[in-house]
Amino acid sequence: MTNKELAEVMYPNVTKTIEDYEKMYPKRDLDPKAVVTRFAPSPTGFVHMGSLCSTFVGYKVAKQTGGVYYLRIEDTDQKRSVENGIAGIINDLKQFNIEFDEGATGEDSEVGNYGPYIQTKRIEIYQTFAKWLVEHDYAYPCFCKPEELEAIRTHQEHYKERIGYYGRHAKCRYLSNEERIERIKNGEPFVLRLKSTGDFEKKVVINDLVRGKVEYPENDIDHVLIKSDGIPVYHFAHVVDDHLMRTTHILRGEEWMPSTPLHIELFQKFGFEVPNYCHLGLVMKIDEDGSRRKLSKRKDPEAAVSYYAEKGIPSEAVKLYLMTIANSNFEGWMDQNKDKTIDDFTFDFKKMSASGSLFDIEKLYNISKNYMANMKAVDVYAGLKNWAETYDPEFWQLITKYQDYTIAILNIEREQKKPRKDFDCYSSIKPTIWYMYDELFAKMEKNYEFQKITDKEEIRKIFNLYIEKYYHKDDDKETWFNNLKACTEELGYAGDMKAYKENPDNYKGSVADISQVIRVVLTTKCTTPDLYEILKLLSDEQIKARIELI
Ligand code: GLU
Secondary structure, three states, X not given: OOHHHHHHHHOOOOOOOHHXXXXXXXXOOOOOOOOEXXXXXXXXXXXXXXXXXXXXXXXXXXXXXXXXXXXXXXXXXXXXXXXXXXXXXXXXXXXOOOOOOXXXXXXXXXXXXXXXXXXXXXXXXXXXXXXXXXXXXOEEEEOOOHXXXXXXXXXXXXXXXXXXXXXXXXXXXXXXXXHHHHHHHOOOOOEEXXXXXXXXXXXXXXXXXXXXXXXXXXXXXXXXXXXXXXXXXXXXXXXXXXXXXXXXXXXXXXXXXXHHHHHHHHHHHHOOOOOEEEEEOOEEEEOOOOOEEXXXXXXXXXXXXXXXXXXXXXXXXXXXXXXXXXOOOHHHHHHHOOOOOHHHOOOOHHHOOOOOEEOOHHHHHHXXXXXXXXXXHHHHHHHHHHHHHHHOHHHHHHHHHOHHHHHHHHOOOOOOOOOOOOOOOHHHOHHHHHHHOHHHHHHOOOOOOOOOOOOHHHHHHHHHHHHHHHOOOOOOXXXXXXXXXXXXXXXXXXXXXXXXXXXXXXXXXXXXXXXXXXXXXXXXXXXXXXXXXXXHHOOHHHHXXXXXXX
């Protein structure tokens, strides 16, 4: 019996041909240099930092070349699917302004002419391609039961042979079509296996854009392409999809590198052009003991993209950091092009590290701190409000009620040549400025950081004299400071720091101690932004009330 007859028995419902699909999904009309690439996650609802890094690269490269970036959902493994998993992924990425040109847009919706973009909706397509392979003697049904596969393995282990279903071990490869058809007709379950023509002794060269030329032995294993339930495995499904969706670059994790010879064999059997490969290194972390390991979803909170939203790290800052680890020349470029943005930078696969990148959360916070220091107060306010709405509704109410006041607080020592670097994320703002709000001041536990002058009587005396006699809201900074010094002297402390340093024993203390008392009474903290600015923002009633609370 012919392969065609076998194929017909195996896939009786297939009515289309590969040519039909070639027509439905024509070659894209794009510049030859345009990169068409994709993010192809399982619908786990979770984006790992490593995936964010690769989506960022894919998005950047597609944009930079006038290409297409699309989202394909690889849901053929039920174990890796969770409810609303697609929406979770899309939301996580939206936060970083990564939006797709095509692909799934929700659990049951999509945009684009190359879909369906969800693999379980493409079963008929896979079967058409599978049927073609059987017809051309490139694939066959395998009826081996788990015990039989186990026996092959035990035999191979015993004789120290390479493990796998290949060559003479591949029992079902040698069945006649008559027997195959009969067994199928008898309802025996089967998987579809590739009939590999590769030679393990020969080499295949993968031209990887990140790693350069990498040699592997050719694939000679008769891998399963379609499981007994009719669902394809990744190896087969992605080859069909990447061809029909006209992907030019396969950007994926380095863990797929060893199976690439199989993928190349499949592309070649179909006579399709093999896409470019870009296998990205792992995102790693240095453990306490100094060893390197993969950034882990289980152990490292910063591995989840949702961590950045919760902390309120501006997505632009995260992106700057990701580009820093993705392209070795980015940091230097940024230093020399301070007025430019990531969009102006040209990403280059050759500048990626093949051995993976080290993820350093401290450095990310540092980048974020510098980024936030250079933001305008209104922009910090907008980001803070947006963050607080979800993560601190009580604070959201407060800053919404006192919008201008909050912007003024955020503007202290900002929008100047050397701005203050107080915040490295939105969640770090409230712990730094809470004392500016009476509502929070009344209820926060207060730990007054008085240092040199700690006697309550003396503190009251200093504060009251200053407020009643020397403090005037409209004073300019110089007058303000002169008044503070005059107050200091009236109290028997040194107004002139130089004189104090020369003869410290002649005085009870200096103007620095007096300003510290005022600062701590008002804020509880011994270090704060400019005291003059803080005093200016607080009302006279607020100022007077605070001495009653110490
Ligand atoms: N679904 C595969 C994964 O999650 C995608 C690999 C690829 O991009 O081809 O690893």
